[in-house]
Amino acid sequence: MDLIGSELAILWNDGTEQFIPLKLLRKECPCAWCAKNAGTQSSGPAYTEDSFQVRSMVPVGGYAFQIIWCDGHAGGIYGYDYMRKLPNR
Ligand SMILES: [Zn+2]
Numbered sequence: 001m002d003l004i005g006s007e008l009a010i011l012w013n014d015g016t017e018q019f020i021p022l023k024l025l026r027k028e029c030p031c032a033w034c035a036k037n038a039g040t041q042s043s044g045p046a047y048t049e050d051s052f053q054v055r056s057m058v059p060v061g062g063y064a065f066q067i068i069w070c071d072g073h074a075g076g077i078y079g080y081d082y083m084r085k086l087p088n089r
Contacts, residue, residue: 001065003054006021007019008022012084018083020086020087023052024086025078026052031077034075050071053069054070063080065077065078066078
């Protein structure tokens with residue numbers, strides 16, 4: 001798993017490579033707050049440039065990653081299964 005430019009590159013155990021744009025990753029943030037606010041025009045999350053920059057990624061129990069974004073948002077735990085279902089570039 002590697003950050004390349006504005007994308008997250010993942011090499012899965014079966015050899016599949018996946019490239020997920022960070023913008024998409026942030027918009028698909030699985031935390032309760034984002035899930036609740038996604039798609040609602042009036043109260044949707046207000047993104048800034050920092051919202052799409054990753055500050056750090058912390059492994060969670062061998063099945064997921066917590067992504068901490070540069071705007072301070074850190075609620076999203078991205079399970080491997082969840083990431084695999086995201087569209088590949
Ligand atoms: Zn979130």
